[in-house]
Every structure is written in structure tokens, then in C-alpha cells.
Amino acid sequence: MKIAVITGASSGIGKEFVKQLTENESFDEVWVIARREDRLFKLKEEMGDFIKPLSLDLQSREDIDRYKKLLEEKSPEVAVLVNASGYGKFEAFSDLSLDSQLGMLDLNAKALTAVTYITLPYLKRGSRVYQMGSLSSFQPVPYIAVYGATKAYVLSFTRAVNAELRNTGIKMMAVCPGWVRTEFFDRAVVDDDIITYYNKFFTPREVVKKALRDMKKGKDVSVVGLSIRMQVLATKLLPHKLVMKVWLKQQKKK
Ligand SMILES: NC(=O)c1ccc[n+]([C@@H]2O[C@H](COP(=O)([O-])OP(=O)(O)OC[C@H]3O[C@@H](n4cnc5c(N)ncnc54)[C@H](OP(=O)(O)O)[C@@H]3O)[C@@H](O)[C@H]2O)c1
Structure with missing residues (x-):
């Protein structure tokens, strides 16, 4: 059985991955993972019975074990894995609760690592793994300090494992967009204490389209948009x- 596994599929970039991947390729099943079960079942209604909703909280070890058990039971070939579950909080480090700080580490870094590790034995030659990084993967980001650090982890981890996999025919790529118009901001903006500067918004469609194209080209990092690529270049040269000074000038703390 050939399947795709997509976390964060209930909204935004993860949901868009479900759409574009299934437009371009057929799978016996597409396992869609997130906490909001109603959203996942709606996706199944819209797209068809090949969608398999898995309502899991990836911050919970028990739920990650449930995913592992399911793989052991079904023993599928995982042709595509997308790790898009994640969240950020815009706030000064000292002001944000410890639970929120550690939650970002748990979901963005630990769960992504666990899902990748558990899925690895089911990947075959030609399988592809998309890991959601961010523009903040490339530099320290004051007022999104922990979020930025988790995304730096994703970039480093992904590129390193991709290099380890070089003789297996399995490809792993970090997807690192700038701002993308999704529900991310409903959760990220804690209050109006920090006014963040949004230079440009991309759509999930643009991000995923570029990611699929970059994977075909064999890249290990995907960055959409010339302006964002220039920013990445600046983080490498300056x-x-x-770089943080410029960022801080753009943020206004009341
Ligand atoms: N939007 C941006 O500007 C932007 C930029 C760069 C990178 N990213 C990254 O892109 C990825 C997708 O974000 P998005 O913009 O598409 O935001 P989004 O629309 O808020 O999607 C986040 C997804 O993560 C899932 N999720 C959250 N907590 C979870 C948990 N405990 N267990 C399982 N799933 C969980 C959510 O589903 P449930 O709530 O149903 O669980 C949702 O499907 C994230 O890793 C984000 O950091 C976003």
C-alpha cells in the first residue's frame, strides 16, 4: 500500500500539501494528521475516501505511539511525508508562559523528529520528506526567539539527515517560507504588545508549488520569492x- 502522511493537514500549508500532492500523484491512502478531527473529516468529504483522518495531538507521546502502532499494523510504503504541524508565538521571551515556550519545542522540533524517525523504516527509494522550516531558520529572531530556534533546528536537522540518506534514493527537504497567509497568526499573535512588520505575504499555494518543484530538482532547502531569497542571502553575508538590528528596528514593542 502506497501512502502519503501529512501532519498539520487541518489548515494552511499542510492542507495545501494534501491538495497539490494528490493532484500530481495517486496514493492508496493519504493519512492526514492534526488535532481538529472535524476539519480532517471535512477534507475526506471534499476529497474522497482515500483520505484517512488521524486525530492526534503530536505534543503527546501517547499519540505519537499511536501513529507508530498504526504503521506497524499496516506496514505501508510511505511515498511522501510532510511535517507541517507547528506553531509560533510572537512575544518577548520573558513574557510568554513556559508552557508555550516548551510547547513550541515539543511540536516544532521534538514531534517532527519523532514522526520522521518512526516513519523512516517505511520510506523507500523515491520517497520524499518535506519538513516545515521558515525564513527564521536562517537567523536568530528576537520576540519569536524560541520559535526561530526550533526552525533553525529543523533546517539543520533536515539537511544533515538528507546528506546521511544520499545513497538511499530518499530525499528530505526543508521548506522555508517568509510570511504565509494562514491561521498561523491567530495563534501567533498573543496580544498587540509586539507589532510585527509584515513586508509581504505569500499564499500556501505558492509555497507548496515551489516546494514540489524544488524537490524534483533535488534541492534540500526550498525558499519561495525573490525578496525572501535575498533576505536569506543577507543572513549568510552579514x-x-x-541582521537582528534591522529586524528589531522593524518590530515595535509598546
Ligand atoms: N504562516 C507562516 O507565515 C509560516 C511561515 C513559515 C513557516 N511556517 C510553518 O508552516 C507550518 C504550517 O503552518 P501554517 O502557516 O499552515 O499554520 P496553521 O494554518 O496554523 O497550521 C498549523 C497546523 O498544525 C497543526 N497543529 C497544531 N498543533 C498541533 C498538535 N499539537 N498536534 C498536531 N497538529 C498540530 C494544526 O492543526 P490542529 O490545530 O487541528 O491540531 C494545523 O493543521 C508550521 O510549522 C509553521 O511554523 C508558517
Whole structure:
């Protein structure tokens, strides 16, 4: 049985991955993972019975074990894995609750690592793994400090494992967009204490289209948009102290 597994499929970029992947390729089943079961069943209604809703909270170890058990029972070939579950909180480090800080580490870094590790034995030659990083993967980001650090982890982890997999025919890529118009901001904006500067918004469609194209080209990092690619270049050329200074100038703390 050939399947795709997509976390964060109940909205935004994850949901868009479900749509574009199934437009381009057929799967016996597409396992869609998130907490909001109603959203996942709606996706099944819209797209067809090949969609298999798995309502899991990836911050819970028990739910990650449930996913592992399911793979053991069904023993599928996982042709595509997308790790898109994640959240951020815009707030000064000292002001955000410890639960929120550690939750970002649990979901964005630990769950992504666990799902990747557990799925790895089911990947075959030609399988592809998309990991959601961010523009913040490339630099330290004050007022999204922990979120940015989790995304730096995703980038480093993904590129390193992709290199380890070089002789297996399995490809792993970090998807690192700038701002994308999704529900992300409903959760990210804690209050109006920090006014963030949004230079440009991309759509999930643009992000995923570019990611699918970059994977075909064998890239290990996907960045959509010329302006964002220029920003990534700047983080490579300039001292990070300066890069952070520019970022801080754009943020207004009341
Ligand atoms: N939007 C941006 O500007 C932007 C930019 C760069 C990178 N990203 C990254 O892109 C990824 C997708 O974000 P998005 O913009 O599409 O945001 P989104 O619309 O808020 O989607 C986040 C997804 O994560 C799922 N999720 C949250 N907590 C979860 C948990 N505990 N267990 C399982 N799933 C959970 C959500 O589903 P439930 O709530 O139903 O669980 C939802 O499907 C994230 O990793 C984000 O950091 C976003």
C-alpha cells in the first residue's frame, strides 16, 4: 500500500500539501494528521475516501505511539511525508508562559523528529520528506526567539539527515517560507504588545508549488520569492548582530 502522511493537514500549508500532492500523484491512502478531527473529516468529504483522518495531538507521546502502532499494523510504503504541524508565538521571551515556550519545542522540533524517525523504516527509494522550516531558520529572531530556534533546528536537522540518506534514493527537504497567509497568526499573535512588520505575504499555494518543484530538482532547502531569497542571502553575508538590528528596528514593542 502506497501512502502519503501529512501532519498539520487541518489548515494552511499542510492542507495545501494534501491538495497539490494528490493532484500530481495517486496514493492508496493519504493519512492526514492534526488535532481538529472535524476539519480532517471535512477534507475526506471534499476529497474522497482515500483520505484517512488521524486525530492526534503530536505534543503527546501517547499519540505519537499511536501513529507508530498504526504503521506497524499496516506496514505501508510511505511515498511522501510532510511535517507541517507547528506553531509560533510572537512575544518577548520573558513574557510568554513556559508552557508555550516548551510547547513550541515539543511540536516544532521534538514531534517532527519523532514522526520522521518512526516513519523512516517505511520510506523507500523515491520517497520524499518535506519538513516545515521558515525564513527564521536562517537567523536568530528576537520576540519569536524560541520559535526561530526550533526552525533553525529543523533546517539543520533536515539537511544533515538528507546528506546521511544520499545513497538511499530518499530525499528530505526543508521548506522555508517568509510570511504565509494562514491561521498561523491567530495563534501567533498573543496580544498587540509586539507589532510585527509584515513586508509581504505569500499564499500556501505558492509555497507548496515551489516546494514540489524544488524537490524534483533535488534541492534540500526550498525558499519561495525573490525578496525572501535575498533576505536569506543577507543572513549568510552579514553579521547576525546587524541582521537582528534591522529586524528589531522593524518590530515595535509598546
Ligand atoms: N504562516 C507562516 O507565515 C509560516 C511561515 C513559515 C513557516 N511556517 C510553518 O508552516 C507550518 C504550517 O503552518 P501554517 O502557516 O499552515 O499554520 P496553521 O494554518 O496554523 O497550521 C498549523 C497546523 O498544525 C497543526 N497543529 C497544531 N498543533 C498541533 C498538535 N499539537 N498536534 C498536531 N497538529 C498540530 C494544526 O492543526 P490542529 O490545530 O487541528 O491540531 C494545523 O493543521 C508550521 O510549522 C509553521 O511554523 C508558517
